[in-house]
């Protein structure tokens with residue numbers, strides 16, 4: 001009996017001390033803070049985290065932490081968002097996103113994306129034991145028979161399960177009603193017919209209008225895939241508020257006054273996806289492949305794609321397109337970035353929102369390529385502070401999650417990346433990752 005009392009007392013003591021009230025679970029002290037809102041860098045700041053949220057931001061050192069990280073000489077940015085992701089192997093890809101500080105992703109459909117697959121990804125993202133980003137997603141693709149993405153990408157496209165094939169505007173209301181039962185951010189609508197033969201008509205305007213109208217009735221938004229100015233204008237005519245690619249859009253501010261007027265009226269948000277252009281060119285640049293391989297994060301077998309004749313031929317063809325476009329023999333990545341970033345800067349200055357996304361796919365790699373995306377924007381002339389805002393705060397706004405995510409501010413979920421180098425000196429420094437934190441917990445990165 002005496003032994004038992006002793007045991008109870010010991011247990012109580014252990015329980016009491018381990019439960020000792022710490023004001024913070026984690027403190028990052030004396031760090032240089034880039035909070036994601038676009039505000040200038042603040043030096044010597046301490047961040048207190050409790051129950052997964054930021055509960056103190058102070059210029060003095062903070063006492064009462066269970067764990068602490070000395071941030072001296074380091075740089076803290078919010079966890080990054082990739083707003084255009086596809087994955088058919090999420091258990092493999094999610095740790096890669098986290099390894100590179102991408103703590104939130106937006107999945108915009110795919111041939112694996114049944115309701116069940118979406119549910120698995122969400123629950124994986126909601127736990128904190130295994131490294132996984134927080135998952136946002138659209139509905140399955142709304143498209144038409146024989147069009148993109150079915151004719152472009154092989155996969156398990158099954159009408160009613162991974163895709164919805166529209167053939168009558170009268171179906172649309174029920175389909176919208178069906179998909180809005182799930183926690184989607186919006187409806188993925190593919191306006192593009194597809195880049196290859198057999199040539200088919202684009203989705204008729206009446207279908208686009210109806211999807212947008214029903215989306216509004218059911219209190220959701222449309223995320224449209226367009227591949228050129230004509231399709232962008234069709235989306236604007238319907239009043240669609242989100243465009244999942246910038247790719248293929250080319251604004252001439254003198255020529256495209258009608259389109260611009262419509263853009264400024266609708267005020268859509270855009271996702272960048274510059275990485276599609278770089279991804280397709282990868283086989284022509286062994287140095288890019290070498291850099292990627294050196295990361296030791298991706299399967300070795302994947303790199304064989306860079307040497308396959310069909311992919312080399314396609315890369316050559318893409319390069320040919322750019323040579324024709326710029327009317328010069330040697331085209332650099334900076335040329336491709338510059339003419340697009342120029343438009344994005346001009347539109348941003350007029351209040352149009354841009355968020356970063358990569359469109360993970362051919363040499364567009366989970367996590368790694370979001371850093372390449374940022375480098376392309378810098379190459380094109382955008383300031384690092386603005387690029388970081390596009391990959392954090394703007395993205396959270398697009399997901400309507402800015403109350404809890406997207407910046408390091410009081411009360412927000414503590415998703416953050418501690419860097420050893422200053423990303424404002426050079427955006428490449430976002431790759432100098434020291435620690436990734438999700439909901440206040442230090443995340444396990446991939447061991448190399």
Ligand SMILES: [Zn+2]
Pocket residue numbers: 084086108359
């Ligand atoms: Zn995509």
